[in-house]
Amino acid sequence: xxxTTMDQTVTDNVSAATxxxxxxxMERLFAGRxxxxxxxxxxxxxxxxxxxxxxxxNRAHSILAEWDRRTAATDARTPGEVRRxxxxxxxxxxxxxxxxxxxxxxxxLDASATVIAALHHDNAALRDQLAGQxxxxxxxxxxxSGRPEAARPR
Numbered sequence: 001x002x003x004t005t006m007d008q009t010v011t012d013n014v015s016a017a018t019x020x021x022x023x024x025x026m027e028r029l030f031a032g033r034x035x036x037x038x039x040x041x042x043x044x045x046x047x048x049x050x051x052x053x054x055x056x057x058n059r060a061h062s063i064l065a066e067w068d069r070r071t072a073a074t075d076a077r078t079p080g081e082v083r084r085x086x087x088x089x090x091x092x093x094x095x096x097x098x099x100x101x102x103x104x105x106x107x108x109l110d111a112s113a114t115v116i117a118a119l120h121h122d123n124a125a126l127r128d129q130l131a132g133q134x135x136x137x138x139x140x141x142x143x144x145s146g147r148p149e150a151a152r153p154r
Contacts, residue, residue: 025049
């Protein structure tokens with residue numbers, strides 16, 4: 001063993017092979033390419049991905065310190081979770097815009113319904129007023145009858 005390997009073994013209380021397996025597992029998890037776990041950035045997944053026991057992983061103090069430092073920097077989210085969260089953020093912004101548009105359209109629809117109701121009321125009132133004045137004769141029917149007095153002004 002080299003002095004570096006012996007220093008790691010003494011410092012971490014794990015073999016060089018175990019340290020290598022833990023570091024490789026850490027890199028796979030941070031890269032979003034797990035081979036034995038679901039890819040979440042948890043210590044449980046780290047030791048399972050490395051194929052070592054939890055007790056063995058717990059003896060690798062420098063590796064765990066690096067793990068803690070790196071997970072703190074990423075908010076313990078995998079690349080897939082980051083993509084998912086970004087997509088959710090975009091979809092929520094789109095949903096807010098669509099809701100705002102829907103509210104505006106609903107307001108326009110309500111205003112239109114109010115105008116239509118007012119016009120309907122006015123139309124009904126005018127019909128009632130005309131009904132009280134006498135018979136209404138459609139000009140087209142009157143002209144079609146061919147009576148010349150209908151064409152002459154009085």
